[in-house]
Each structure stands twice: as structure tokens, then as C-alpha cells.
Amino acid sequence: MIRIANGQGFWGDWLEAPVRLVERGPIDYLALDYLAEITMSILQKQRQADPRLGYARDFPPLVARIAPHIRERGVKVIANAGGVNPIACAQEVIRLAPGLKVAVVLGDDVFPRLDEFLAKGYEMRDMDTNEPLSQIRQQILSANAYIGAFPLAEALATGADVVVAGRSTDTALTLAPMVHRFGWKPDEYDKLAAGTIAGHIIECGAQCTGGNCQVDWQTIPGMADIGYPIVEAEPDGSFVVTKHHQTGGRINTHVVKEQLLYELGDPKNYITPDCTADFTTIRLEDAGPDRVRVSGIRGGPRPPSLKLSISYTAGWKATGMLVYSWPQALAKARAADRIVRERLQQLGLSFEEIYTEYFGVNACLGSAAPPNPDPPEVQVRIAVRGPERKAVDRFTRELIPLVLNGPPGATGFGEGRPPVREIVAYWSALLPREEIATEVHLVTQ
Numbered sequence: 001m002i003r004i005a006n007g008q009g010f011w012g013d014w015l016e017a018p019v020r021l022v023e024r025g026p027i028d029y030l031a032l033d034y035l036a037e038i039t040m041s042i043l044q045k046q047r048q049a050d051p052r053l054g055y056a057r058d059f060p061p062l063v064a065r066i067a068p069h070i071r072e073r074g075v076k077v078i079a080n081a082g083g084v085n086p087i088a089c090a091q092e093v094i095r096l097a098p099g100l101k102v103a104v105v106l107g108d109d110v111f112p113r114l115d116e117f118l119a120k121g122y123e124m125r126d127m128d129t130n131e132p133l134s135q136i137r138q139q140i141l142s143a144n145a146y147i148g149a150f151p152l153a154e155a156l157a158t159g160a161d162v163v164v165a166g167r168s169t170d171t172a173l174t175l176a177p178m179v180h181r182f183g184w185k186p187d188e189y190d191k192l193a194a195g196t197i198a199g200h201i202i203e204c205g206a207q208c209t210g211g212n213c214q215v216d217w218q219t220i221p222g223m224a225d226i227g228y229p230i231v232e233a234e235p236d237g238s239f240v241v242t243k244h245h246q247t248g249g250r251i252n253t254h255v256v257k258e259q260l261l262y263e264l265g266d267p268k269n270y271i272t273p274d275c276t277a278d279f280t281t282i283r284l285e286d287a288g289p290d291r292v293r294v295s296g297i298r299g300g301p302r303p304p305s306l307k308l309s310i311s312y313t314a315g316w317k318a319t320g321m322l323v324y325s326w327p328q329a330l331a332k333a334r335a336a337d338r339i340v341r342e343r344l345q346q347l348g349l350s351f352e353e354i355y356t357e358y359f360g361v362n363a364c365l366g367s368a369a370p371p372n373p374d375p376p377e378v379q380v381r382i383a384v385r386g387p388e389r390k391a392v393d394r395f396t397r398e399l400i401p402l403v404l405n406g407p408p409g410a411t412g413f414g415e416g417r418p419p420v421r422e423i424v425a426y427w428s429a430l431l432p433r434e435e436i437a438t439e440v441h442l443v444t445q
Contacts, residue, residue, distance in 0.1 A: 004177050004198075005230045008032040008079075009205030011039055011056045017205060017228045018062060022069040025244040027230060030066075031173035032079035033203055034059065040167060041311035041424045043083035044111065044142035054085030055092075055164075063162060064096035070161050071099070078152060078173050082164040084109055084142060090164045090443035103160035105151045107438035108167040110308065110431075111143040117431065124308060124429035133429060139312040141424065145431065146307045148273030149195070150186065151438040152176035158442055167309060169272055171199030174231060182235045186274075186302070193277035193299025194237030196270070200277075201241055201259050201294070202229040208241065208259040209290075210249035215258065222248020227290075238295040240287060251290040269300075273307075273433070276300040305430035314425035315352065316392040317385040320399035323412030326376045332407035333358055333380035336399075339406055340382060343398050351386035351395075379412065385423060393420050 005027045007018030011034040018030060034056040047054030059081035069075055082089045086104040093102050110117070114137070117124065124133035133140075144167035153176045155163040163176075175195035178184060184191050201208050208229050210220040227247025232240040241251055260279060264270065267279040276299060283296035324332035337356045344354075359379040384395045396417045403410045 002029065002177060002181050002233050003027045003230050004029040004031060004174050004202075004233060005228060006031045006033065006174065006202040006205055007228050008034060009203065009207060010034065010036055011058065013205055015058065015062070019066055020247070021228055021230075021244070022066050022073075022075055024247065026073075027075060029177040030075055030077045031199075031202075032059065032062075032077065032081060033170050033173055033205075034079060034081045035083065035167060037309050037311060037426045038424055040084065040144055040309060041141040043085070044311075047085050051085075052088055055083040055089035056081040059089060059164075060092040060096045063093050063100070067097040067100060070097075076156060076160070076177070077162045078156070078165075078176060079163070080165045080168045080173065082166045084111070084144070084166060086164045086166050087441075087443060090162075093162055093164070094443065100161045101159060102162045102164060102443050103155040103158050104441050104443055105147065105155050105163065105165040105168070105438055106441065107151070107436055108144045108147045108165070110145055110436070111140070114140065114143055117435065122431060122435075124310075124431065127307075127428045127430065133310070133427070136312045136427065139314070141311045141313060143308055143310045145436045146273055146309060147436070147438055148172050148302075149175035149179050149192075150274065151440065153179040155440045156180040158440065160442065169199075170203035171196045171272055172274065174199030174202060175274060178233050189275050189299035189301060190297060191237040191299075192275040194239065194294075194297040195233070196272050196275060196277045196299070197260075197279065197282060197294065197297055198231045198233060198239050198241075200262075200270075201256060202231055204259065204262060205229065206249060207262070208256055209243050209251050210255060213250070213255050213258060215254040220248075220250045224248065237297060238293070241292045241294065243290055249290075251292055253284045253286055253292055256284060256292050256294075271303055273302060275302050304433060306433045306436050308429045308431055310427040310429065311424050312427060314423045315385055315387045316389045316420055317383065317423050318392050318396050318418045318420045319381060319383040320396060320418040321379055321381045321412055322399060322402060322410050323377060323379045324407060325409045325411065327374060329375055329378040329409075330358065330361060330373070332409060333378040335407045336380055336402050336410070337382060339402065340398050344395060347394065349391045349394060351384045351391065353383075353385050355383045357381045389420060396420060
């Protein structure tokens with residue numbers, strides 16, 4: 001049996017979680033999941049500005065903080081913190097925690113190869129709209145292939161203390177130690193599916209130990225010290241989801257079921273680079289306090305293609321707010337919206353969308369409460385988006401003047417004009433898996 005913990009569900013998750021996982025009880029592997037689709041575009045822009053960046057910068061200081069436990073207890077760390085610059089991330093780990101053996105997995109970043117793929121005739125059509133990638137080629141910020149567990153297991157086989165990857169799947173971080181330690185083969189579909197589902201359960205950190213839980217959430221104990229999840233994995237593919245003793249949160253079949261449904265498409269055909277998993281075969285059993293046993297999982301062959309995660313710029317947006325007070329707060333807010341729209345029209349400005357919301361209209365508690373025709377206070381929020389930054393910037397200059405030249409009683413303008421932000425959109429496509437070749441390297445300073 002091996003113990004695999006997950007201490008980060010996204011870049012920005014609780015900084016203390018991985019530290020407490022290694023301090024409060026036995027674990028063999030610590031998985032840390034940092035990447036979301038939009039994170040890749042942010043990291044790519046950071047790297048373009050500075051070639052030394054492009055990775056999750058919280059990760060190297062964290063490794064330095066837990067380095068004594070890594071050395072003394074042999075805990076292995078596996079993370080996709082490398083983003084679009086895994087080597088720079090690994091070098092920073094070595095600088096802050098000298099003496100650790102660090103391996104990187106490369107090959108997922110296909111941003112420099114997009115024109116090569118297009119020249120080969122791969123249209124890389126969007127999986128939602130079926131539009132060809134050529135339509136947005138000049139707008140692309142990042143492009144990465146989701147890689148699976150076997151390259152990560154290869155990195156573990158080097159004896160590395162820390163494995164740094166780029167855009168691996170979330171589930172691969174948990175599956176990789178099982179492939180490495182149990183020697184699972186690419187055609188052992190049921191076992192791979194079990195490890196994949198184990199990874200899916202714990203990939204969001206404390207979301208499977210009571211965080212963000214709808215079931216009896218008021219009674220979940222110790223949320224300020226919530227325990228993050230641990231999988232106790234067996235060579236046959238069965239496993240137990242648990243957490244360290246005397247930590248907060250709750251693990252039972254209800255909580256685990258909620259996480260199983262998270263970001264789930266076809267439950268009979270959950271596709272990963274390593275296999276397909278059938279979620280309808282899962283058997284859950286409460287096996288003691290904060291312990292859920294999972295078994296019976298069936299799987300199928302891996303797909304012939306790998307999924308690409310592509311981000312691209314899709315225009316600009318801005319959101320501005322004002323607050324109007326009683327009396328006639330709602331009427332004032334609606335008048336403010338009308339005035340702004342008329343002035344934008346007079347300026348000849350057009351946008352893909354203008355959207356207005358009013359907050360505070362329902363002054364009574366309860367979803368069935370009728371709108372109050374004269375609430376004590378209303379916040380009006382107006383947002384625009386469009387392809388031209390200049391037009392969006394001009395909008396930001398039309399809201400604040402209403403403080404003096406619009407309806408009476410405006411407040412909530414202390415932060416001044418709203419910022420203009422770039423819209424980053426997501427494009428997913430498929431590419432034959434033979435086009436993606438991963439490499440494992442040991443990194444020295």
C-alpha cells in the first residue's frame with residue numbers, strides 16, 4: 001500500500017495544506033495540482049516578458065519549506081507547477097533547496113509547433129464549435145497537450161525527490177506513483193481507470209474532505225484546520241480516501257460523490273491520456289470515520305488522440321459600479337444605466353455586449369421575496385466587452401462623471417475608473433498522440 005496526498009487544488013490554494021500533510025502523518029507521495037486552462041495563458045505572458053518566469057512561483061519556496069521532510073522521510077513530490085517553463089521552475093527549486101534531486105517532464109508545450117501542425121494538415125478544430133484553429137492563429141497565447149501518468153512515472157523512476165511537469169492532467173499526478181510503484185502496464189485498463197478516479201477524487205484538494213460541500217455543510221467540523229485528502233492505494237487498484245487524524249473536515253460517501261460529479265462529462269467514458277474510465281462501475285463504502293473505500297472500477301483503452309489546451313485573446317472588457325441610496329434607489333440606478341448607454345451611442349461606440357445588473361433589489365431574505373420597489377440601496381454594475389481596447393477604455397470614462405452629472409446620491413466610486421482587462425478565451429482540440437513526444441531530464445543548477 002502507498003499513501004498519495006494532494007495538497008493543492010489550484011494555484012492559489014491554501015499554502016499551509018501541503019506543509020501540514022507532510023508534518024502530521026505518514027505519506028509517500030505529495031501531489032500538487034497548480035494548473036487551470038487560464039493559468040497557462042498567464043504563465044505564457046509572464047515568460048514572454050521574462051524568460052526566467054512562466055511557472056507557479058509559490059512552488060519552489062514551498063519545496064524549500066518541506067525539504068527536511070523530503071530528505072528525512074523520503075516523501076516524493078509531484079507537481080505540474082512547471083507551467084510553460086518547467087526547467088526554470090526546477091532550477092529555482094534546486095537553488096532554494098540544494099541537494100534535492102529534481103526531474104522535469106517536457107514535451108507538452110506545443111505553442112512553438114502550431115504552424116508545423118497546420119502545415120501537416122491538422123485543423124485542430126474546436127471541440128465545441130468545430131471551427132478550425134486557423135481562424136484564431138494570430139490571437140493564440142499558449143498551447144499545451146495534456147500528458148498522462150506514464151511520463152511522470154518515468155521521472156519518478158530516476159529516483160528524483162521532486163518531479164516537475166507542465167500541462168499534465170490533474171489525475172496523472174495521483175496515477176503516476178501507482179504506475180511507478182506497482183508496475184502497472186499501459187494495457188491494464190481497470191487498474192489505470194482506478195488510479196485515474198482516485199486522482200479525480202483528490203485533484204481538487206479539500207473539495208473531497210468537506211470543502212465546498214453541499215451536504216450538511218453547517219455541521220462539518222474544524223474547517224479552519226481542514227485536512228487535505230490522502231489516497232491509500234493497493235496494487236489491485238482498490239483504494240481508500242482518507243485524511244490525517246485530528247484534522248478538520250469530513251470524508252464520507254456523500255462528500256466523495258459530490259467530487260466524483262465535478263467536471264464530469266460522459267460518466268461511462270471519462271477520457272484521459274492513459275485510459276478511459278467508467279464512473280458507473282464505482283463502488284463506494286464508508287469504511288470507518290473519515291474513510292471511504294473505492295473498488296469495482298472498470299476501464300478501457302486510451303484514446304488515439306491527445307487533447308490540446310489552447311488559450312487566445314478575444315478582445316477586451318471592463319466592469320464599472322455605482323451605488324445609489326434611498327429614496328428611489330432603483331429608479332436612480334436604472335436612470336444611470338440609461339444615461340451611460342445614450343452617451344456611448346452618441347460617441348458612436350459599439351460593443352459585442354453591454355450588460356447591466358442591479359444588486360439590492362430584493363431587500364428581504366429568501367428566494368421567494370418579491371422585488372422591493374424602493375430598496376434602501378442599489379448597486380448598478382455595467383459591463384462591456386468588445387474587440388477594440390480604445391472603445392472599452394472610453395466606456396470606463398463614462399460612469400464616474402455620473403457622480404456629479406447624473407442622478408442624485410451616487411457613491412461607491414472610491415476606486416475611480418474601472419480597469420480594462422484582456423479577455424482570454426479557451427480552445428480545445430485533438431491531435432494524434434504520436435505527434436507528442438515527452439522527455440524526462442534531471443536538472444542541475
